[in-house]
Amino acid sequence: MATQDIIARSATTTPSPSVRQTDEVAKLIDTTVCIGCKACQVACSEWNDLRDEVGDNVGVYDNPTDLTADSWTVMRFDEHETSEGDLEWLIRKDGCMHCEDPGCLKACPSPGAIVKYDNGIVDFDQDKCIGCGYCITGCPFDVPRISQKDNKAYKCTLCSDRVSVGLEPACVKTCPTGAIVFGTKDDMKEHANWRIQDLKGRGYENAGLYDPPGVGGTHVMYVLHHADKPQLYSDLPRDPAISPLVGAWKGVAKPLAMLAMAATAAAGFFHYIRIGPNRVSKEDEAAVEQDSAQAGSNSPEAGGKSDEQ
Amino acid sequence: MNSNQNQDLQRYNANERSNHWAVALLFVMAALSGLALFHPALFWMTNLFGGGPWTRILHPFIGVAMMLFFLGLAFRFAGRNRFKAHDRQWLSQWRDMISNREENLPRIGKYNAGQKLLFWVLVVSMLALLFSGIVIWREYFSGFFGIGVIRFASLLHAVAAFVLISSIIVHIYAAIWVKGSVGAMTSGKVSRAWARKHHALWYDEVRKNQR
Ligand code: HEM
Ligand code: SF4
Numbered sequence: 001m002a003t004q005d006i007i008a009r010s011a012t013t014t015p016s017p018s019v020r021q022t023d024e025v026a027k028l029i030d031t032t033v034c035i036g037c038k039a040c041q042v043a044c045s046e047w048n049d050l051r052d053e054v055g056d057n058v059g060v061y062d063n064p065t066d067l068t069a070d071s072w073t074v075m076r077f078d079e080h081e082t083s084e085g086d087l088e089w090l091i092r093k094d095g096c097m098h099c100e101d102p103g104c105l106k107a108c109p110s111p112g113a114i115v116k117y118d119n120g121i122v123d124f125d126q127d128k129c130i131g132c133g134y135c136i137t138g139c140p141f142d143v144p145r146i147s148q149k150d151n152k153a154y155k156c157t158l159c160s161d162r163v164s165v166g167l168e169p170a171c172v173k174t175c176p177t178g179a180i181v182f183g184t185k186d187d188m189k190e191h192a193n194w195r196i197q198d199l200k201g202r203g204y205e206n207a208g209l210y211d212p213p214g215v216g217g218t219h220v221m222y223v224l225h226h227a228d229k230p231q232l233y234s235d236l237p238r239d240p241a242i243s244p245l246v247g248a249w250k251g252v253a254k255p256l257a258m259l260a261m262a263a264t265a266a267a268g269f270f271h272y273i274r275i276g277p278n279r280v281s282k283e284d285e286a287a288v289e290q291d292s293a294q295a296g297s298n299s300p301e302a303g304g305k306s307d308e309q
Numbered sequence: 310m311n312s313n314q315n316q317d318l319q320r321y322n323a324n325e326r327s328n329h330w331a332v333a334l335l336f337v338m339a340a341l342s343g344l345a346l347f348h349p350a351l352f353w354m355t356n357l358f359g360g361g362p363w364t365r366i367l368h369p370f371i372g373v374a375m376m377l378f379f380l381g382l383a384f385r386f387a388g389r390n391r392f393k394a395h396d397r398q399w400l401s402q403w404r405d406m407i408s409n410r411e412e413n414l415p416r417i418g419k420y421n422a423g424q425k426l427l428f429w430v431l432v433v434s435m436l437a438l439l440f441s442g443i444v445i446w447r448e449y450f451s452g453f454f455g456i457g458v459i460r461f462a463s464l465l466h467a468v469a470a471f472v473l474i475s476s477i478i479v480h481i482y483a484a485i486w487v488k489g490s491v492g493a494m495t496s497g498k499v500s501r502a503w504a505r506k507h508h509a510l511w512y513d514e515v516r517k518n519q520r
Contacts, residue, residue, distance in 0.1 A: 261474055
């Protein structure tokens with residue numbers, strides 16, 4: 001995407017180019033339609049030329065079992081028993097949520113290593129990444145992963161390379177059931193509304209859209225059967241937000257600490273200018289000579305002994 | 310008259326001085342490399358360490374090395390930094406100190422109450438930096454800790470570094486302000502008049518031991 005389209009940049013205190021306005025995009029993942037086939041996982045590794053290590057089957061369908069620097073999206077499977085005793089298989093495609101207010105970008109110390117485009121996509125520029133892992137600390141969804149190979153952080157790009165030339169993300173392109181759709185955020189909300197009406201008509205009265213306001217909304221949204229209990233879907237956070245600890249650390253603490261350190265140094269400087277150095281005086285020197293003369297003659301000085309050991 | 314009586318007094322021996330400057334140099338490197346990652350305005354300082362990734366790699370090792378030397382220094386100086394009854398009085402008269410009216414203050418030993426306070430603030434903030442630094446050391450250790458602990462440690466590390474750096478600014482200024490102090494850590498010696506004026510009880514003690 002053009003540099004003109006970068007509207008937020010990590011570790012940058014001045015505004016990023018913000019004259020151009022393009023539509024915000026979003027990917028909508030309908031968990032109620034997903035069959036867990038993992039075609040999207042494959043499409044992701046194909047398009048991005050990623051080949052994760054082949055792992056072991058751990059007895060459930062989750063494979064790989066977690067996001068890695070080479071697996072930017074994974075399907076998470078949860079078996080949920082409803083109050084009526086029915087079994088539901090809740091399958092969630094996990095990956096970067098592309099927050100409107102990204103915690104990774106807030107925490108990252110390297111200028112421009114994390115950028116947000118004006119269409120809402122949050123992208124990492126590995127060339128500028130220093131590998132500190134602050135993005136992991138800042139992320140409310142536990143998404144970024146640092147590669148063992150190169151110590152750079154990786155995550156879903158929402159196929160920013162494809163989107164910038166008018167294509168939809170690889171996972172969307174490949175999904176055989178239409179569970180993943182992509183478009184402007186407004187269109188996706190409308191699409192979700194229609195899906196939610198349908199679900200409610202079929203008895204899922206808590207069906208709803210997951211677009212959490214705590215992070216300003218996300219550019220990856222879910223349609224959930226149980227929008228009142230997102231935790232059912234492999235611990236999807238109920239009300240995600242940038243942690244107040246991270247907010248303090250990479251928010252107020254930065255300017256305050258800088259100001260206070262500068263003020264301390266300035267206080268020293270002006271103390272020297274106004275009050276001046278603390279020097280040994282002529283009288284002090286005379287007193288020392290007197291002490292020495294006394295000690296040289298006879299009596300041991302009456303100075304008393306130090307209270308120190 | 311004993312010729313000894315006019316010579317400068319030994320305040321720090323060669324080992325103490327080397328230890329102090331090892332800590333000081335490593336502190337400057339730890340502080341510059343850490344601050345480079347703290348505020349965007351200081352990110353350029355990563356160039357002093359060979360770029361961003363090198364700064365990230367080196368900083369924790371520099372920090373640990375500084376800690377090891379600091380432990381040595383702390384053990385050497387802890388005994389002399391225990392608070393005594395007269396320290397409270399001294400602290401309550403801090404205005405006399407900063408106004409260069411030292412003669413109004415109680416006679417004190419090798420360290421004044423301000424120096425003792427600094428010593429213990431350094432001990433606490435260094436320990437906080439060590440423990441929090443290990444938690445946020447992504448390459449080797451962060452995997453052992455939960456996200457809440459890592460977030461807390463990140464904030465703690467920044468706060469402790471701020472306290473430490475501010476304290477050291479005060480420490481350096483004090484050395485510039487109180488003339489004759491720097492020699493104590495370079496040649497190891499201070500003049501008798503300096504000792505008598507600033508650390509009267511220590512002055513008495515050293516003279517007594519000389520005879
Ligand atoms: C005692 C051993 C220390 C350890 C193990 C340690 C470790 C770390 C680590 C792992 C980081 C994250 C960046 C990176 O991976 O390089 C960091 C950041 C930092 N360190 Fe240390 N450090 C130590 C001592 C110090 C000292 C002595 C200072 C200050 C004088 C300091 C100041 C900082 C600062 C200002 C940051 C940036 C924090 C931020 O981004 O908010 N550290 N340290
Ligand atoms: S690991 Fe890279 S992207 Fe993540 S916060 Fe550090 S510099 Fe930024």
